[in-house]
Amino acid sequence: MNKKVLVAGVKTDDPQPGAQGPQPHDVRPIQSAPITTIDLINLREFTRDTKQPTHPEMLDTAPMEHVNEIEITEEHITIKYNERINRFYNVNEIIQKEWSYKYNEDEEFVRAVAKVIDLSRKHLKDLPENLACPPGCAECCSGYEPFVSKADVQRIADHFGMPYSEVLSEYVVQRKSADGHYVGYLKKVTPAIESQCVFLKGSKSGKFYCGIYSARPGDCREFTPIGCEDVDTALSRKGSYPVGPAFMPKHRGVPRNGKRPR
Ligand code: SF4
Ligand code: SF4
Numbered sequence: 001m002n003k004k005v006l007v008a009g010v011k012t013d014d015p016q017p018g019a020q021g022p023q024p025h026d027v028r029p030i031q032s033a034p035i036t037t038i039d040l041i042n043l044r045e046f047t048r049d050t051k052q053p054t055h056p057e058m059l060d061t062a063p064m065e066h067v068n069e070i071e072i073t074e075e076h077i078t079i080k081y082n083e084r085i086n087r088f089y090n091v092n093e094i095i096q097k098e099w100s101y102k103y104n105e106d107e108e109f110v111r112a113v114a115k116v117i118d119l120s121r122k123h124l125k126d127l128p129e130n131l132a133c134p135p136g137c138a139e140c141c142s143g144y145e146p147f148v149s150k151a152d153v154q155r156i157a158d159h160f161g162m163p164y165s166e167v168l169s170e171y172v173v174q175r176k177s178a179d180g181h182y183v184g185y186l187k188k189v190t191p192a193i194e195s196q197c198v199f200l201k202g203s204k205s206g207k208f209y210c211g212i213y214s215a216r217p218g219d220c221r222e223f224t225p226i227g228c229e230d231v232d233t234a235l236s237r238k239g240s241y242p243v244g245p246a247f248m249p250k251h252r253g254v255p256r257n258g259k260r261p262r
Contacts, residue, residue, distance in 0.1 A: 135241035138208035159215035211247025
């Protein structure tokens with residue numbers, strides 16, 4: 001068993017309930033970024049000479065200017081630090097250094113870390129309540145442009161019963177990503193950066209909802225609000241949240257698939 005618990009970053013395989021908006025763009029690394037691993041077991045003179053494990057308090061952490069993530073497993077503590085991000089159009093190249101400390105020879109330390117892991121797992125169960133977006137908040141549906149892949153466009157086309165090419169021209173700003181994964185991003189109501197997504201429905205914050213929720217792009221559905229700084233803090237997280245009618249394409253009668261969008 002080699003379960004992971006992230007301490008600085010939070011990681012869970014479960015989908016996050018309540019996430020109804022899009023995400024700040026799901027940036028994909030261009031490729032697996034080069035990682036420099038400083039393995040103290042090989043690096044430190046003490047360890048080389050004595051063959052004893054290195055203790056954390058002996059670390060020279062001066063070069064570790066900016067810690068990005070601490071990961072604890074049953075065998076290692078890995079600290080990723082000094083991350084540098086080179087930003088390109090919708091792809092990022094992430095370069096970071098990584099320090100890994102193997103501690104499984106130190107029984108006392110293993111027991112202490114095991115307690116931390118148990119505590120973290122216990123608190124993972126608390127996360128859904130803490131992480132849900134407040135109903136009706138859609139600050140991220142304005143300001144961001146969710147990228148769409150061919151599959152996203154096809155899903156929306158099926159949802160409306162429209163041809164793929166029509167959805168592409170009416171609702172997508174066509175711009176292929178460098179890695180070829182995306183074909184563009186969703187249009188906004190106006191070209192202004194703060195304008196809202198063309199599919200956003202509702203009159204104001206607290207009443208917003210996605211007009212194509214079941215067909216929304218992967219960029220929106222993969223979203224987790226962890227660390228969101230755009231949240232409308234005036235909104236309550238309690239109570240039921242009725243939504244209105246779904247988005248309907250303009251100038252359309254019965255959709256070509258004969259079904260109304262849900
Ligand atoms: S499709 Fe538009 S309205 Fe729906 S979640 Fe994504 S950004 Fe928001
Ligand atoms: S809390 Fe953040 S992520 Fe969630 S809907 Fe509001 S702005 Fe979007």
